[in-house]
Amino acid sequence: xxxxxxxxxxxxxxxxxxxxxxxxxxxxxxxxxxxxxxxxxxxxxxxxxxxxxxxxxxxxxxxxxxx
Numbered sequence: 001x002x003x004x005x006x007x008x009x010x011x012x013x014x015x016x017x018x019x020x021x022x023x024x025x026x027x028x029x030x031x032x033x034x035x036x037x038x039x040x041x042x043x044x045x046x047x048x049x050x051x052x053x054x055x056x057x058x059x060x061x062x063x064x065x066x067x
Contacts, residue, residue: 010035 012020017031024034040050 020034020038021031023038024031027034027037029037036053040053043050
């Protein structure tokens with residue numbers, strides 16, 4: 001299944017970006033995941049209802065067996 005996420009460029013103040021990087025590191029997330037989390041929290045605070053994100057597969061794919 002192809003990734004259904006929207007990719008876009010983002011210009012951010014360097015100090016803001018550094019703060020997001022620190023938060024992401026503290027929560028063991030990538031910066032991209034942290035930005036998405038912060039956006040969801042901000043939208044939730046404004047009363048915007050979003051469905052929960054679908055969990056992403058993690059780890060290595062299973063090995064193929066030769067028959």
